[in-house]
Amino acid sequence: MHPHADPQNPTDPDNAHPDNPSDQSSPSQDEAAPKTPPSSSDIKRWRQYLADERAEAAVYRQLAQRRDGEEREILLALAEAEGRHEAHWLKLLGEHAGMPKAASIRSQMLGFLARNFGSVFVLALAQRAEGRSPYAKDPAATRAMAADEQIHEEVVRGLATRGRNRLSGTFRAAVFGANDGLVSNLSLVMGMAATGVPATVVLFSGIAGLLAGALSMGAGEYVSVRSQLELLKATRPTQATLTAAPALDIEHNELVLVYLARGMSREAAEHRAAERMGVYSCDCDPSLSLHPEVEETVNEHEAVGSAWGAAISSFCFFASGAIVPILPFIFGMTGFAALAVAGTLVGIALLSTGAVVGLLSGTSPLTRGLRQLAIGLGAAAATYGLGFVFGAVIG
Known part of the structure; x- marks a missing residue:
């Protein structure tokens, strides 16, 4: 640019350069000015x-x-x-x-x-x-x-x-436990109250449902996660090939069958078997996994979580959810007022747990919360209706 050119004046002859389009200061397509x-x-x-x-x-x-x-x-x-x-x-x-x-x-x-x-x-x-x-x-x-x-x-x-992935095992047990406690015990309380039994009977039924459900959830979650971990462990390759390989008959090399069973191609299986039997050496580490499935299995173990962690979470969160519907009865409320307060408290809790799941899954917290609310209150309403019918029949 000429030393006396005015950069703010587009009519300045030193700024025009009509013969050189590259010097024109037109905005690019992506500038969106x-x-x-x-x-x-x-x-x-x-x-x-x-x-x-x-x-x-x-x-x-x-x-x-x-x-x-x-x-x-x-x-x-x-x-x-x-x-x-x-x-x-x-x-x-x-x-x-x-x-x-x-x-x-x-x-x-x-x-x-x-x-x-x-x-x-x-x-x-x-x-x-x-x-x-x-x-x-x-x-x-x-x-x-x-x-x-x-x-x-x-x-x-x-x-x-x-x-x-770090949260999935224990968090899954916690969320499921809390929701099961909220819905099952609210349904139990609603059903018992609808039959017309005294408030003390409803309260003790709710306490019994809390203890029975929490113990059942904890035990069931422990067995479930423990069994899943054992199944995953059973699929993980062992190092038996390292110790057995030197004694195998090279003419009837059954080691190839091991690698074929793990999903390798025949060429790759024969190559790995030859390495293990010492026909020739390689620069690989024998302690490393022999197949990508091993690494996937380890990741699956992390995702499942620990059996005790899942069991304790299920017990505690089921109990924390199941106590909510009986709080009005613990504090002496009776009749329809107690049921209305119980339903309101459970509804708030269901909205909260649903929203948390929605947040973690990257979906709408409101949608997940309303879905949890509809399912929980729907189950409670159905149980209340059944209890009312049974109470009318028995009465």
């Missing part, structure tokens, strides 16, 4: 985008502080990408950026969870948030930004999966 002054609704929307991008970048940085190694680098890279999006909205807003705007309720909740709780819930919520990005339909956002959000969803999904 507005050609007309932004409307008030545009400014409002862009300022909200800006606030949310800042909040989400802060969430990823806060999560990175609790991580190290590869996970830390991934989270910092996500924060950097959100920073690029922030710069885009700042550029579009210009003088209209104004004072920092409050982030959306969703982004504020993410920030609160990131600062105070574990990353599993945060990442599950962030996965859902990235998947609902409006950039794909907003002409002011670039195609690259929309693509970023799609990729971010998959990145966060991968990070969240690690946490979900």
Whole structure:
């Protein structure tokens, strides 16, 4: 550029360069710069985008502080990408950026969870948030930004999966136990109350249902998980081939059958058998797994969890759920008022557990909560109806 050229004056002859199109400062297709002054609704929307991008970048940085190694680098890279999006909205807003705007309720909740709780819930919520990005339909956002959000969803999904796998065994037992306690004991209390028996009978029936159900759930979960672990262990290859290989008849090499049974091709099986029998050596570590299925089995063990952990969780959470319907009777309430309070308390608990499952699975917490509520109250209503009929018949 000429030293006296005015960069703010497009009519300056030193800025035109009509013979050199590459010097023209036309915006690229992905910059999506507005050609007309932004409307008030545009400014409002862009300022909200800006606030949310800042909040989400802060969430990823806060999560990175609790991580190290590869996970830390991934989270910092996500924060950097959100920073690029922030710069885009700042550029579009210009003088209209104004004072920092409050982030959306969703982004504020993410920030609160990131600062105070574990990353599993945060990442599950962030996965859902990235998947609902409006950039794909907003002409002011670039195609690259929309693509970023799609990729971010998959990145966060991968990070969240690690946490979900660590929680799956015990957490599954906890959620199922709590829901079973809530629904089964509410149904029991409703059915007994509908027959017209005294409130003390309803209370003791609820206590009996709590103890019986908690013990049954704990024992059943222990047996279930223990059996599953034993089945998985039975499928894991042993090191018997290492000790038996030197004594095998090379002319009738049954070691090949072992590897064929594990899913190897015949060529790979014969190659591995020759290595084990010492026909020739390889640079592999004999202690390593002989087939990818071994690694998968180990991962399955992690996902199933421990039998005792699952049993204790089932017992405690079933009991914590089953005590809710009998709380009104414990505190001396009777009649329809006690049933109404019990149903309300159980409904709140069902909404909460459903919402937690929804959060961890990356789906709508409200949808999952309402589904749990409908199932639980539906079962209780059906039992109440049966109890009323039985009471009328017996009476």
